[in-house]
Amino acid sequence: MTDMTAETVPAPKTKMSAALKLAFRDRQVLAMLILGLASGLPYAAVGGTLNAWLTTVGVKPTAIGLLSWAILAYSFKFMWAAALQSRRTPFGLKLGPRRTWMTIFLAAGVIGMFFLSLSNPPSSLGLIALISILIAIASASFDIVLAGWRIEAARDGTHLDILSSVEQFGYRIASMVGGFFALILADHVGWQPTFLMITGLLALTGFGIVLAKPTQIETAELDQSGIGGNLTAAQRTIGTLLVLAGWIIAFYMLADFMASALTDPENNSAQTFTRTRGPWVVGLTVIWLGVMSGILVWLNQRASAPPADAKAQSALMFALYSAIVEPMMELVGRLRWAAILILAVVLSYRFTDMIWGSFAYPFYLGENYGALGHTLTEVGFASKLMGVFATIFGIALGGLAMIRFGRMPVFFVGAVLAAATNLLFADLALGARFTDPVLMTLQIDHLFEAFGMDIRMARLTSVIALENIAVGLASAASVAYVSSIVSKRYAAVQYALLASLVMLLGTLGRPAIGQIIETDGFARAFVICAAFGGVASILALVEWIRVARESRRDRGAV
Template sequence: MMERLFADRRQWCNRRLFVTLLLGFSSGLPLALSGGTLQAWFADVDVDIRAIGFVSLMGLPYALKFLWSPLMDRFVPPIAGRRRGWLFICQFLLLATIVMLGSLTPAEHLQPMLWLALLLAFFSASQDIAVDAYRTDLLEVPERGLGAALSVAGYRLALLCAGAGALIMADQIGWQQTYWLLAGLLGLGLLATWLGPTPTFEAAAPRSLRAAVVEPFRDFLNRRAAIVLLVFIVLYKFGDAFAGTLTTAFLIQGLGFSTTDVGVVGKGFGLVATLGGALFGGLLMYRLRLFRALLLFGVLQALTNLSFVGLAELGADTAWTYWAMVGAVGLENLAGGMGTAAFVALLMALCNHHYTATQYALLSALSAVARVIVGPPAGELVHQIGWAPFFLLTFLLALPGLWLLLRLRPVIEQADRDQG
């Protein structure tokens, strides 16, 4: 199988996939600059903690982006077409906003910086809408798995640059220069938009704003098993999200590892494993159809949660605990990356090209529900039943999504064929 896969390397070495990687990077870069990195800047110069708390509100535009996504389906900018035109607009606005943010100082311009950060998050969420829509319209069906993986890889690398990388740079050259330098990296996104081809099939925009708002919902809900599909979107990565929400706490509090160990293994090695899993899963999807990939990767996601059951039973202070942690973290992130590649490919397959921006924004928001709601109940469960039973429960919580997947096989295979 691997020989056949790499014999087809010309299929997965093309401009569409290269553009997808760069746009993933452009999508991830502004997120930290309006969030965690900005918090670090404020903390570094002793801004009042109450003001720092307001930075968490910068995540609101990402959660609410579906509210204005119909505008990006309905209206066509005068340059570069509907998808690339909106990308150019968002990227130029992002570049200007980051430069302006870096030109101010918290000591003198705290309130303007907070407003600029909110504006930055709004333009960033808008760019995400345009990137998701363009990627969905651009990639051919066999490329979607690898395209999703490359988008995730670019996004995670950008978070690394604008997160840990920014903190290191700020210690050397100062915060303002760091923001200006990172603004320059948005040039990669502009390059991708400029190089990006026009999608082979570019649907006409909706005829009215009302159509852009109403028709995406009507179109989706008129499909076979639409409600079951929506439930599946919530449940597919539910067990994975449930386990992931407390993994760091488990390694530190449950097993007594140092923050350095968790940073190196849980964050550093885990990131590498996630990227490797996403890329490997994307490559496998050239040979696996969408349903088979979702099933195989979903089973692996569920099974790797059991590695944390074994780790909890092994306990701290044994000769094998450290290497067992490395194995568990590696396997869990590898399978999670593969599952993400298939899941993003599913969201693309479910979108109607007439309403890609709106439908993808809605479906991706729905898929984030699990990550939002699992925190409080997860902590209470660990308190009541302990770590090993908790991770066993996360395995069991992955099973309803797999059961629904089997029920939805004809629907998913039809969606895959329709867009092929």
């Protein structure tokens, strides 16, 4: 398979009319639109709408924060990404490997969503957590396979760009359907019928798999001449097993605390876990992988020639080594000490908007801790209709700004804006003492009055719009930055790794933020998020300086 991604392969110049004709007439493009919807619906349901359901039935923010750990599957999907890139069709079916796995994972998501729609919170939160985790794992796996199909199905760079853009459009439609329309529907018919509707729509997206043509990629044998050619089979095996051992321990710590906290919340503090064991989870999953990769790079450089037993490693262990360790070895070997700064930037960059994502609905809908007490319909309009348009605008603004000013300045500004907008939410939690005068000065309150909406809706919609523009801009810059780091040879696995790490710290910190909300209120939680965003901004600035110096050095060497 040719190693290419939408970010690393430039598209040939094509007339706009020809590109539009291709977009509207191509069967693969229509399939991609439907499959983008299939990709976005489970995340919108489990990562957002479920939290609104839990809020309306009185589930506390700490428990909601714990349940939001279900979407850690999206943060850790790099662990099994390479395994799903196999070109062998499972079970001997004629669909082709990509379409077969998409069918399996979509069916698993539909079954999970059906059982979730039959649940009855606040009872059985443990069962709801288990179902949510299974849905998230199936959906994250679907995303991995869908990315493989998209890359393989593209006929050229232009076609790949169109497929990638249409996929994002489908994903945003899913966000609107699973958010805006779902909230309005739940306001009128209840939560269980709403989730049944989402289940049915998710099942219908299987038509996209039927439309999608199988890719013509031949099965390739494993190539054992990659990074680490001077390592012995024993060194590769031991390094791989040590990394796997760290992952197993980390997942046990997460699962054990989640189960204990849901059954005995009084004696299991999320803040204590995040402070004492959170660093261990990050260390065992990310830092340990980097350390072991660095050691193997050092051992490989010390050896003068390939050992006699270099190819004696079993097929299974070589596959695990190639999938897990080798891509990180290439990254560490190429970036050297800068890899530490880059990992810190990637881990912290989206912390501010990722950490409080599961508390958006409790903040908008709830009555306690400084929450705003809006209705489902009001939140659907402000967050899932206007907010989606604002996000799309932010993404477009970020793309145009990078063309004009360069990637790293926008990357830094995105971090600053994402942090600063948390202070706007803090102001809302304190009664909008800053926001209301600004809205009145700009006559925005009168604009909303013309459409029959009061100052509460004006402030909610305006602040959400500003935050989503900032997040959209930061997202565009983040994707461009991560894409600039990966190697073309290991683009798929390295991109999955770095993109997953963007979500990791924010997701892990949600239970602790939930506990802070219960003890100190939403306002303090937003201020803390802004402070962490300040740390990310400083790291982004340092990385900007490093990249600029490296660029000047490279120009001077030419």
